Amino acid sequence: xxxxxxxxxxxxxxKDKACLVSTVWACLVSVQVLALxxxxxxxxxxxPVINPVGQTEMPVDSxxxxxxxxxxxxxxxxxxxxxxxxxxxLQDQYQGQVIAVALHAGSFAQPYPDSxxxxxxxxxxxxxxxxxxPLGYPSAVVNRRLFxxxxxxxxxxxxxxxxxxxxxxxxxxxxxxxxxxxxxTDRELLxxxxxxxxxxxxxxxxxxxxxxxxxxxxxVQLTPGGKxxxxxxxxxxxxxxxxxxxxxxxxxxxxxxxxxxxxxxTLPPEWRAEACAIIxxxxxxGEVKDVLQVEKRKLIE
Amino acid sequence: MYPRIVLxxxxxxxxxxxxxxxxxxxxxxxxxxxxxxxxxIRDSLIGAANTPQYxxxxxxxxxxxxxxYSNWGFDFGLRLxxxxxxxxxxxxxxxxxxxxxxxxxxxxxxxxxxAGGYIYDQIGSGIIFRAFEERxxxxxxxxxxxxxxxxxxxxxxxxxxxxxxxxxxxxxDSVIKGINFEAFLEPDPRSGLTLAxxxxxxNRTLDDGSMNALVASINTYTPEQAFVPNYNTYAFTFYNxxxxxxxxxxxxxxxxxEDAINDPFAxxxxxGDTTTTDRFINQPGSVLYTSLxxxxxxxxxxxxxxxTENFTFRTRPQVQLNRGLVNFLxxxxxxxxxxxxxxxxxxxxxxxxxxxxxxxxxxxxxxxxFNLNISNIWNxxxxxxxxxxxxxxxxxxxxxxxxxxxVQFQQYNQRIYEFKPGADLLEGWTPYLDVLMEIGNRxxxxxxxxxxxxxxxxxNGLKQDYGDWAFVLAEYSVAPDWTFSISxxxxxxxxxxxxxxxxxxxxxxxxxxxxxxxTRGTNRFDLSYVKQVEGVVCTGGICRLEPAFSGFRFTVNSxx
Numbered sequence: 001x002x003x004x005x006x007x008x009x010x011x012x013x014x015k016d017k018a019c020l021v022s023t024v025w026a027c028l029v030s031v032q033v034l035a036l037x038x039x040x041x042x043x044x045x046x047x048p049v050i051n052p053v054g055q056t057e058m059p060v061d062s063x064x065x066x067x068x069x070x071x072x073x074x075x076x077x078x079x080x081x082x083x084x085x086x087x088x089x090l091q092d093q094y095q096g097q098v099i100a101v102a103l104h105a106g107s108f109a110q111p112y113p114d115s116x117x118x119x120x121x122x123x124x125x126x127x128x129x130x131x132x133x134p135l136g137y138p139s140a141v142v143n144r145r146l147f148x149x150x151x152x153x154x155x156x157x158x159x160x161x162x163x164x165x166x167x168x169x170x171x172x173x174x175x176x177x178x179x180x181x182x183x184x185t186d187r188e189l190l191x192x193x194x195x196x197x198x199x200x201x202x203x204x205x206x207x208x209x210x211x212x213x214x215x216x217x218x219x220v221q222l223t224p225g226g227k228x229x230x231x232x233x234x235x236x237x238x239x240x241x242x243x244x245x246x247x248x249x250x251x252x253x254x255x256x257x258x259x260x261x262x263x264x265x266t267l268p269p270e271w272r273a274e275a276c277a278i279i280x281x282x283x284x285x286g287e288v289k290d291v292l293q294v295e296k297r298k299l300i301e
Numbered sequence: 302m303y304p305r306i307v308l309x310x311x312x313x314x315x316x317x318x319x320x321x322x323x324x325x326x327x328x329x330x331x332x333x334x335x336x337x338x339x340x341x342i343r344d345s346l347i348g349a350a351n352t353p354q355y356x357x358x359x360x361x362x363x364x365x366x367x368x369x370y371s372n373w374g375f376d377f378g379l380r381l382x383x384x385x386x387x388x389x390x391x392x393x394x395x396x397x398x399x400x401x402x403x404x405x406x407x408x409x410x411x412x413x414x415x416a417g418g419y420i421y422d423q424i425g426s427g428i429i430f431r432a433f434e435e436r437x438x439x440x441x442x443x444x445x446x447x448x449x450x451x452x453x454x455x456x457x458x459x460x461x462x463x464x465x466x467x468x469x470x471x472x473x474d475s476v477i478k479g480i481n482f483e484a485f486l487e488p489d490p491r492s493g494l495t496l497a498x499x500x501x502x503x504n505r506t507l508d509d510g511s512m513n514a515l516v517a518s519i520n521t522y523t524p525e526q527a528f529v530p531n532y533n534t535y536a537f538t539f540y541n542x543x544x545x546x547x548x549x550x551x552x553x554x555x556x557x558x559e560d561a562i563n564d565p566f567a568x569x570x571x572x573g574d575t576t577t578t579d580r581f582i583n584q585p586g587s588v589l590y591t592s593l594x595x596x597x598x599x600x601x602x603x604x605x606x607x608x609t610e611n612f613t614f615r616t617r618p619q620v621q622l623n624r625g626l627v628n629f630l631x632x633x634x635x636x637x638x639x640x641x642x643x644x645x646x647x648x649x650x651x652x653x654x655x656x657x658x659x660x661x662x663x664x665x666x667x668x669x670x671f672n673l674n675i676s677n678i679w680n681x682x683x684x685x686x687x688x689x690x691x692x693x694x695x696x697x698x699x700x701x702x703x704x705x706x707x708v709q710f711q712q713y714n715q716r717i718y719e720f721k722p723g724a725d726l727l728e729g730w731t732p733y734l735d736v737l738m739e740i741g742n743r744x745x746x747x748x749x750x751x752x753x754x755x756x757x758x759x760x761n762g763l764k765q766d767y768g769d770w771a772f773v774l775a776e777y778s779v780a781p782d783w784t785f786s787i788s789x790x791x792x793x794x795x796x797x798x799x800x801x802x803x804x805x806x807x808x809x810x811x812x813x814x815x816x817x818x819x820t821r822g823t824n825r826f827d828l829s830y831v832k833q834v835e836g837v838v839c840t841g842g843i844c845r846l847e848p849a850f851s852g853f854r855f856t857v858n859s860x861x
Contacts, residue, residue, distance in 0.1 A: 045532050048516045052527035078720050079565070082577035089521065089571045106393060107351060107848065113801060129353060133394035136621055149474055149510040157579065158563065158619050162517030224578060226723040 065172035067164050068281055068294040069100045071140045072128065072154070074108025075115060075233075078222045083138025083157050084234055090164050097168050099279055099296045100235045101213050103127055108137050112227065117219045119236050126244040131289075143167045144289040153289070173199045174253065174282045174293035182299040187267040189299060191241060193280045194260050197253035201292070203284050206253060207246030210263055211279040212239045214271050238276070241265055245285055253282070267299070274300050328372035333860035335436070336364030339388070340853040346800050347810055348835055349851035353395040354388055361386040361395065365402065365436070376407040378418070382470075389439040390469070392848050400470040403443065414450040419443040420462055424481045424501035427629035428555045428588050429536035429614070432466075440623050442616075443467045444477060456485040466616045466625065473616040474508030477627060497542040505627060507532045511617035515561055518581060523570050528583040534560040536586075536614060536628070549594045555612070557586035562613040563621070564652060565720075581618060586611035590631065599664040606657050607633050610681060613651040633658050634676040635691055637709070640790060641731050641751040641772050644836060645713040647678055647687035654686070655679045668697040672707070680717070685726065688712040701739040708732045715766065727765045728756035743781075749774035749788075758797055767834065768796030768809075784818040790834065810834075827856040 071087050073080040084102070091098045104119035105128040111118045131141050134154035141153045142163045155163060177194035191210060213235050221231030241263040253259060267273055281294035339361045341354040354361050362385045370377040382402030390396040405418030421443050423431040434441045446464020453459070463478035481501040488494060507515070512532060519527050540553035561581045569580040592605040609630060616625040630649045633656035637643040658676040665671075674691040693707035709731040715724040733751040740746050753770040757763065774788035792799055795807035802808050812832040819826045833850040 047529045047531070048512055050516060050527055050529050051520055052522050052524045078722055079579060082569070082579050085571050085575050085577045086521075089575075093521075107348065113805065125351070129356075133352070133391060135391050135624070149508070151468065151471075156619060156621055158518045158581065159514050161521050162514040165517055222722065224722050 064097065064168055065143075065170055065292070066096075066294045067094070067098045067143055067167045068279070068291045069098055069140050069142055069160065069164065070127070070131070070144070071100060071102050071138060071235075072105060072134060073102050073138055074104055074106055075111060075119070075219070075221050077108035077137040078224055080108070080138045081221060081223050081231065083140070086138075086157055086160060087140070088234065090160060094164065094168055098164060099294050101211055101279055102234060102236050104236065106133060106137070112220050114229070115220045117217060117233075119217075119219075119233065121237065121239065123240045123244040124237055130245055143291040143294075144283060145291070146288070171198075172293050173197065173201060176280060176282065176293045176295040178278065178280050178295040178297045180278050180297040180299055182267075182273060184273060184300075187269070187273065189265050189267060189278075191263040191265070191278050191280070192260060193262075193295075194258050195249070195253055195282055195293075196258045197255050200255050201253050203286070203288065203290075204252060205285045206249045206292075207283055207285045208242060208249055208261055209244075209246040209281055209283060210241040211237055212241065212265065212267075213277050213279060214238045215275045215277065217275075235277075238271060239265075241278075246283060248285075249282070274298075328370065330368065330370045331861065332366070332368040334364070334366050334857065335859075336362065336857045338362040338855045339850075340855075342852040344832065344849070344851040346802065346808065347812070347832060347851060348800065348849040349832075352388065352393050352848070354386060355851075358386045358395060361388050363387040363389050367403070374408060376405070378403060378405045378407075380404070389436075398470060402441065402470065412452045414452070416448040416450075417446075419445055419467060420448045420464060422448065422460070422462065423629070424479065424503065425499055425538050425540040425553050425555075426551075426590065426631055428553055428590065428612070428631075429501055429538045429557070429628050430477075430479055430503045431626075431629035433629065438623055440626065441467055441469075442626055445472050446478075458483050466627070468625075473620075473625060474510060475616045476506045476508075477503065477616065479503035492545070494545045495543070497544075499538075499540045501538045501540075503536045503627070505534050505614070505616065507534075507617065511619060515581065515618055519561075521571075522580065526570065526580065528561075528581075530561040530581075530583060531559055534558055534614075547595050547597045549596075550591070551593075552591045553588070554590075555588040557612060557614060559583050559585050560611075560614070561618045562586075562611060562615075562652070563618060566652075582611075584611040586613070588612050588630065601660075601662040603660040604658070605633060605660075607631070607654065608656075609649075609651065609654040611652055633678055634687055634689055635660070635674045637691070639733055639735075639749070639751055640774075640788075641753040641770055642691075642709050642733065644753060644770070645711055645715075645718075645727065645729065647676075647689075647713070648718055650678075650680065650686065650717070653681035655681060655683075670695040684714070684717075685712060686714045686717055703737045705735040706733065725756070725758055725765060730754045743779060745778050745780070747774075747776040747778070749776075752793075755796065761797060763807075764794050764796035766796050766798050767792055768799055769794040782820055784816070784820075786816045787814070788816075789813045792834075823860045825856075825858045827854075827858075829854045829856075 069087055071083060073083060087100045091100060103124040105124035109120050131144065131153050138157055139154045140160055142155060142160065144153060145167065146153055147163050175196040175198055179192040180189060182189040193208060193210065215235050217233045217236055218230050219233060220227060220229050221233065223231065249259060267276065277296055277298045279294065279296045281291050283289060283291040341359055343350050343355040349355060364383045365380055367380045379401065380403035383399040384396050386395045386397055388395060403419045405416055407414065407416040421432050421434065432443045444462060444464030445467055446462060448460060448462040450458060450460035459480065459482045461480045465472040465474065465476055479502060481499065483499040486496040515530050519530065534557065536555060536557040538553060538555040543550045561583050564582045565579045567578060567580050567582055569577050571577060588609050590607040592603060594603040612630065614627040616627055630651060632649055634647040656678040661673045663671045672693040674689065676687065676689045678687040679685055690710040691707065693705060695703065695705045697703040711729045713727040715721045715727050731751055731753045735749050737745060737747045751772040755765045755769060758765050770790060771793045772788065772790045774786060776784060776786035778784040790812040792809040795809045799807045800810065812834050814832065815830040817828045830853055831850055835849045836847060
């Protein structure tokens with residue numbers, strides 16, 4: 001003990017010994033107290049309210065904005081089927097208020113030698129660059145909004161529910177009427193988009209993007225169980241009727257005034273018209289890229 | 302505004318010191334500079350393509366200028382970080398930003414040491430808390446806050462800290478605080494027995510945003526999978542280093558209270574009929590780590606064991622990969638430096654791992670040394686994750702020549718480490734040879750050869766992963782200034798994941814590299830032409846998948 005005291009910088013006097021002992025006791029007691037305080041406060045915190053809903057449907061407010069979820073995926077991404085399942089669950093939960101599009105882009109999207117479809121198109125690559133590449137897949141952008149506390153537009157799967165909920169509860173700023181006329185004989189379609197500002201919109205530039213998606217395409221996909229040749233790929237972006245970052249709405253959207261835009265398109269023969277749909281959305285295209293409203297119509301209802 | 306305040310503090314410190322230097326000790330300024338510039342040359346065949354740098358930016362750089370100033374009992378630190386189209390943050394994206402990446406003010410007042418600003422520190426071996434920087438992976442998780450350290454005497458101290466974790470030039474919102482007692486005991490100096498015990502507690506309080514996001518996720522679970530998460534998570538550790546004679550025994554045991562952690566393999570039931578994986582679980586965690594080292598003349602032995610269960614500790618549960626790490630789990634496999642030996646690395650598995658490692662070094666003669674390293678890592682279901690047997694003999698036959706030769710055997714669970722479903726346990730044998738010859742006045746030639754032979758995938762008859770590799774290197778150095786090296790890594794027998802060309806043939810590709818280094822004083826310049834295969838890059842036990850690289854790389858390192 002004497003050696004220990006010397007080692008600790010104390011001389012072998014009784015009061016030094018008492019001082020050392022009290023110091024050690026003070027340390028031990030403080031640790032005990034700290035541990036108790038920590039544990040006690042851990043037990044006493046008021047927990048958040050959990051309400052597991054599973055597949056319970058959420059009521060849709062007709063005046064609320066719809067939510068665009070752009071899911072970045074790839075046939076070589078093993079975790080992407082789980083991402084798609086989560087998107088489908090959100091769509092079920094919000095009863096048509098969530099509109100999804102799958103963008104095959106990046107290194108995970110390179111087709112396998114036995115893939116029949118290359119889902120990559122120049123627009124998906126451009127959108128990946130435009131919305132910034134995520135750190136990992138699956139990843140999605142919700143209404144192209146940079147949410148508080150987040151660094152990127154790209155969000156990992158665990159963040160989709162909270163931000164879809166946040167967006168779905170915001171009032172709509174724009175009303176979108178989307179009419180799609182499809183002629184099955186010549187496979188031509190006419191898209192009419194009518195946009196009406198419900199609030200004064202001062203931010204600019206304001207743009208309109210129109211996408212063509214094909215749902216339920218069966219092809220190869222890497223899954224946790226291995227390569228699956230008949231995986232059903234959902235809501236795949238096939239083409240855009242506007243530029244990848246939208247076409248400008250010159251003059252903006254004056255309050256309560258309806259602005260129309262029309263688009264003609266011929267559907268390529270390899271795409272199934274009954275599985276195709278048009279997605280149109282009004283969005284900003286500056287530092288802020290928020291989607292103000294989105295709408296979807298099938299070619300054949 | 303914020304960087305200006307920091308700069309004012311720093312310049313204020315300089316001015317204060319300048320005024321006071323006439324009656325105080327001499328001021329000291331020191332620092333260092335590191336910068337990398339990458340010039341990207343697109344090569345689709347090796348996968349060096351489809352990133353902003355390859356497609357249009359063609360250039361990316363990052364740099365750090367670090368200044369330290371001491372005077373009048375104060376230490377000041379300031380670091381300028383610059384990222385220009387850098388791929389360091391996200392290898393497939395581009396990031397630009399610049400600002401004050403680190404600053405601190407430190408002062409010792411009697412037995413109390415105060416520090417404010419960015420804090421880099423750790424408790425024990427870092428199992429419950431480590432704030433550190435690893436530039437190759439752009440990990441920089443300092444705490445922005447305060448640290449106090451009180452020295453009861455030379456052998457007993459306590460430190461406490463509080464802050465928020467750095468996120469580039471911002472911080473995460475969760476608050477992290479901790480306390481750490483450390484002591485040094487030498488009961489009898491004649492016995493040679495010493496003890497260095499320590500005790501630490503760390504608490505992380507989740508911010509409301511992270512909790513709201515977590516609750517929204519949990520609300521999508523079935524009632525059976527749902528749980529009530531805690532705002533506060535506590536981690537405790539006790540550790541001790543016992544030294545006697547030639548033995549050093551380190552023991553650390555850590556425990557973490559219930560915490561919402563992401564388990565990528567946990568089943569998630571969606572809609573009652575769809576089952577996927579990847580969800581949050583609410584589990585306590587634990588780590589037991591011990592190492593026993595013995596050293597005597599010519600002989601060194603280190604034995605290590607570690608058991609990890611649910612010890613993911615992040616500043617918020619939503620962050621992934623190497624972001625938001627509060628702690629650091631020591632790796633349990635050898636850190637290899639030879640190119641092909643380092644091809645497959647065992648990233649630390651935070652959710653569950655049982656690992657053993659033995660490292661031995663024996664030198665029967667002054668010019669002969671043998672090294673042996675064995676590591677085995679399993680998950681908690683007893684599935685083998687990684688096994689390595691490394692042998693090396695170093696021989697110096699005369700004053701001008703030294704030879705190293707050995708062989709490495711690896712088994713690597715690619716399915717777990719790289720999420721490649723269906724991948725067999727990858728096996729590889731890698732013999733290697735390294736010869737260094739001094740060939741005249743201050744000139745030396747070093748030759749390196751490695752050959753990696755991997756196993757076959759029985760299902761398709763192809764070699765596993767990228768197949769067999771050969772690597773050769775020649776390095777010529779003129780001390781102390783110049784070093785020139787040329788190397789090539791060649792995919793001798795392409796494997797199942799090797800690139801396929803337009804004709805559908807698996808191509809064996811060359812990955813050449815040229816390096817020129819110039820060192821003068823404390824300045825070092827490196828210019829390289831690099832073609833680098835994609836792979837998992839690790840620093841310590843933290844790894845990430847790095848895409849292939851093709852282009853020129855220029856690096857400057859300087860200190861003053």
